[in-house]
């Protein structure tokens with residue numbers, strides 16, 4: 001039986017205090033013992049209130065993002081049953097977009113309008129550019145990783161960086177500097193590496209291209225060489241941390257409701273903890289790069305960082321700029337090259353067209369800048385492969401005010417609108433009934449490369465935010481393609497999967513890489 005007063009308030013028997021004193025003592029001791037109890041009570045109430053408020057906010061956020069909907073498309077999205085028929089989410093979207101009479105669909109649970117209609121793409125990227133910025137949602141997804149770099153900002157901050165970057169990337173001196181770097185990387189590292197594995201076991205070409213692209217963009221961006229293309233060395237710490245950070249940032253974008261990753265970030269749990277660690281490492285290494293560049297001197301250098309240093313003194317801002325350039329130049333180039341070689345190993349006709357051009361036009365081991373400019377068939381084949389496998393498969397903008405797209409689709413303010421280059425490359429309404437075929441000839445008029453509207457082919461985006469590195473990237477990729485196909489025969493192991501599965505990431509990469517066998521080409 002629980003005992004109450006006697007044990008709690010023992011009163012001595014020998015000297016009995018007067019009744020008033022006993023009462024005072026009783027009050028005093030009961031008051032003193034009540035203080036901790038009251039403190040505990042207040043803490044519990046406060047904690048319960050805070051927890052209740054937190055849960056209420058989470059619930060409100062969930063309600064606002066509406067992560068449920070009973071329509072057929074949303075149900076298929078939510079229970080992932082599209083995976084029974086399609087290898088990639090993008091394939092399922094392409095299927096839905098082909099079936100849609102306007103080439104536009106809406107995934108309610110994501111509050112996302114997705115379009116493969118060129119008129120809508122032009123409307124959002126050019127006509128109503130100001131109503132479709134990247135927006136806060138996008139910048140919060142990538143904000144931890146990219147900070148205030150050009151990819152992640154709108155308005156004046158974007159205009160300032162765009163102006164500076166276009167002056168640099170558009171200048172003849174930077175372009176020829178970039179070409180020299182790509183050509184040296186090819187002749188001094190890529191060709192010797194492929195020679196060393198020629199006739200031997202398979203090699204992952206995607207991994208080789210990632211290393212190549214990382215070395216090149218680091219040299220172009222800050223004039224320092226991470227030496228990733230040496231296969232005997234592990235990838236540099238920067239490259240590895242960079243890969244993890246971009247993969248985990250992309251996962252945030254795929255979450256049905258942003259609140260899910262935000263809560264994980266707040267509590268520093270799981271993938272968010274890993275992301276935080278990777279970003280810290282990227283930042284530390286980028287800071288180190290900036291310090292080294294300052295130490296080595298930047299006044300007479302051609303790399304982008306040195307040029308930016310002349311007008312930006314804030315190191316944190318410089319770091320954000322550098323990280324955006326790494327993201328821009330690494331994964332896009334390696335993605336484009338990897339799927340190009342996958343397609344070429346399945347298309348003898350196109351391979352023959354490229355060999356003919358190489359044999360007619362190229363004199364040395366690595367093409368010259370002028371030789372590259374004359375290679376229209378290679379150019380067409382590269383455009384054709386990125387039509388089918390664009391490195392950036394989709395790109396989202398954020399609608400500021402209620403709007404109506406060119407096809408009549410209403411878009412509510414504060415929702416996402418996504419244009420989808422991957423699906424657009426598969427639309428018969430754009431490319432005709434042979435659109436699913438790899439046919440470089442569709443880009444040639446009398447043997448000369450003839451581009452399409454960027455809104456039909458938004459692989460490099462279009463309008464005021466069109467990719468600034470397009471010419472540089474194409475020149476770099478053509479250098480690699482021509483130099484490899486001139487000297488080697490590349491065969492995808494087991495024929496390679498022509499229905500590739502893509503890994504989650506900000507840019508497209510093949511899950512499982514691209515294993516190939518390399519042999520010397522008989523000439």
Ligand code: HEM
Nearest residue numbers: 162328329332333336391392459460461465467468469473
């Ligand atoms: C095959 C290679 C490439 C592809 C397919 C590509 C594609 C794109 C796309 C789709 C965008 C728009 C992204 C967005 O706003 O969300 C973009 C922007 C950009 N790209 Fe590229 N890119 C490539 C290579 C490069 C390279 C090598 C560089 C520079 C060294 C570069 C620099 C940039 C920059 C600075 C922007 C930001 C433009 C702005 O926001 O105003 N890109 N690129």
